Amino acid sequence: MADSFKLSFAPFARLRGVLITFCAENLKFGSATQKALSPIGDLVRRAAAADRFTGKNGSTLDIIAPAGLGAPRLVVVGTGKESGFKDRDLVKLGGVAMGKVPISAAQTTIFAESAAGAFKSDQVVDLALGVRLRAYTFDRYKTKRKEGEERADKVEVNFACANPAAAERAWARKSAVADGVVMARDLINEPANVLYPGEFARRASGLRRLGAVVDVLDVAAMRKLGMGALLGVGQGSAHEPKVVVMRWNGGKRDLAPIAFIGKGVCFDSGGISIKPAQGMEDMKGDMAGAACVVGLMHALAARKAKVNAIGVIGLVENMPDGKAQRPGDIVTTMSGQTIEIINTDAEGRLVLADVLHYVNKRFKPRFMIDLATLTGAIMVALGQEYAGLFANDDKLAERLTKAGEATGERVWRMPLGAEYDKIIDSKFADMKNTGGRWAGSITAAQLLQRFVGKTPWAHLDIAGTALGSPQTDINKSWSAGWGVRLLDRLVADHYER
Numbered sequence: 001m002a003d004s005f006k007l008s009f010a011p012f013a014r015l016r017g018v019l020i021t022f023c024a025e026n027l028k029f030g031s032a033t034q035k036a037l038s039p040i041g042d043l044v045r046r047a048a049a050a051d052r053f054t055g056k057n058g059s060t061l062d063i064i065a066p067a068g069l070g071a072p073r074l075v076v077v078g079t080g081k082e083s084g085f086k087d088r089d090l091v092k093l094g095g096v097a098m099g100k101v102p103i104s105a106a107q108t109t110i111f112a113e114s115a116a117g118a119f120k121s122d123q124v125v126d127l128a129l130g131v132r133l134r135a136y137t138f139d140r141y142k143t144k145r146k147e148g149e150e151r152a153d154k155v156e157v158n159f160a161c162a163n164p165a166a167a168e169r170a171w172a173r174k175s176a177v178a179d180g181v182v183m184a185r186d187l188i189n190e191p192a193n194v195l196y197p198g199e200f201a202r203r204a205s206g207l208r209r210l211g212a213v214v215d216v217l218d219v220a221a222m223r224k225l226g227m228g229a230l231l232g233v234g235q236g237s238a239h240e241p242k243v244v245v246m247r248w249n250g251g252k253r254d255l256a257p258i259a260f261i262g263k264g265v266c267f268d269s270g271g272i273s274i275k276p277a278q279g280m281e282d283m284k285g286d287m288a289g290a291a292c293v294v295g296l297m298h299a300l301a302a303r304k305a306k307v308n309a310i311g312v313i314g315l316v317e318n319m320p321d322g323k324a325q326r327p328g329d330i331v332t333t334m335s336g337q338t339i340e341i342i343n344t345d346a347e348g349r350l351v352l353a354d355v356l357h358y359v360n361k362r363f364k365p366r367f368m369i370d371l372a373t374l375t376g377a378i379m380v381a382l383g384q385e386y387a388g389l390f391a392n393d394d395k396l397a398e399r400l401t402k403a404g405e406a407t408g409e410r411v412w413r414m415p416l417g418a419e420y421d422k423i424i425d426s427k428f429a430d431m432k433n434t435g436g437r438w439a440g441s442i443t444a445a446q447l448l449q450r451f452v453g454k455t456p457w458a459h460l461d462i463a464g465t466a467l468g469s470p471q472t473d474i475n476k477s478w479s480a481g482w483g484v485r486l487l488d489r490l491v492a493d494h495y496e497r
């Protein structure tokens, strides 16, 4: 993203830089847009005919230097229908619009109006969220730029809208979510030589600036708590593990918190059960669950959500080494249960076993939701469209599914059950850390379930959705920062007083 990216809101009259307008099928424009485009007569109609543009959802019409408009470029974005837009439709339209802004453009004006009339403030800021997410790039390690790819130093996108002051207020909340997504993307895209557990913990500690309480547990503290499973994963790395506890107390004083837990394996080499070289570089993103939790906590704190929420992330690096744990080792978890290590590459569940138990015991939360790039098997089952959802609570599962449909960050419920659970029984310990090839995502979830007690719990396996993300209208980055918008929506819809 350009160093300086600014969004602003102004009345419909104002017009600067590239102009972007919306229209519905059959070239139907809203009245403010019609007025703004009146100086160019039937140019849009003729250009649309020449380009067979009719206003289908997501389609665009580009008119360069339209005589009489005073804009270097006019872009018309089709909305398909005239009204009845879902949140995720608007975010997408914002992304489509931003995708048509040349990277060299310093100024853009977007007319926030559909064929049915001006967008409401909440809709305007959903467009703005899409603009912000589409504009994101991770280029901090690029020291050169190809010819023709020079970016403007300052990029300003101005929304012409019905009630700029109200939109400004709504953006104060929505931009908190946008910033949370951007933060998650940055953390996930960052390479593992830069972002190891200590550095991750430092960055998460930045949430203190927003009024969150952040504690970092070091190895000594974890030893005292008895987190033998998490420590076992980290023992082969030169970087010490950390657990970060983030608390946002925006709700009623005596109300138990809701809890989010993230897998934060800063690099997963597989350990002694080392992974093949092909694609191993992607394992810098094996902390995407933790990044999502930090992004979410940022969003909640920055928009001063009326909720008591805690975010806890287990940060480790999984490396082969003379000190690394071996297949056959048996570790004792904080809960007292023992786990036989069959494959050191099934490390995420070991980290989460201790963190889930710790959170449950210390905070007695209303629910726990964990996010983890846990299994390759979930990609076999669901690809990159849905995250796997496992839950011991139907209400929580239902709410997550609904929030997924609203935001477009969708989840698909998978089964749990005693028949699957017994697959991970071990000859030597209480359980083993893999159950073989069949139902790999489910047996991983079964292991987690052994550490959540009776607390309502949901596990999101995000191995397919968090990394190597599909290139969409709102994401052109390796990581989409998946899950921040989903969970922010869940909280906003159900857990704020």
Ligand code: BES
Pocket: 268, 286, 343, 345, 346, 347, 348, 373, 374, 375, 376, 377, 434, 435, 440, 463, 464, 467
């Ligand atoms: N981090 C991986 C899962 C993963 C794979 C995430 C690809 C994102 C992309 C996890 O730690 C892992 O290695 N899982 C193993 C488990 C197996 C050894 C039982 C897997 O899925 O192969």
Ligand code: MN
Pocket: 268, 270, 344, 345, 346, 347, 348
């Ligand atoms: Mn692994």
Ligand code: ZN
Pocket: 265, 268, 286, 345, 347, 348, 373, 374
């Ligand atoms: Zn892993």
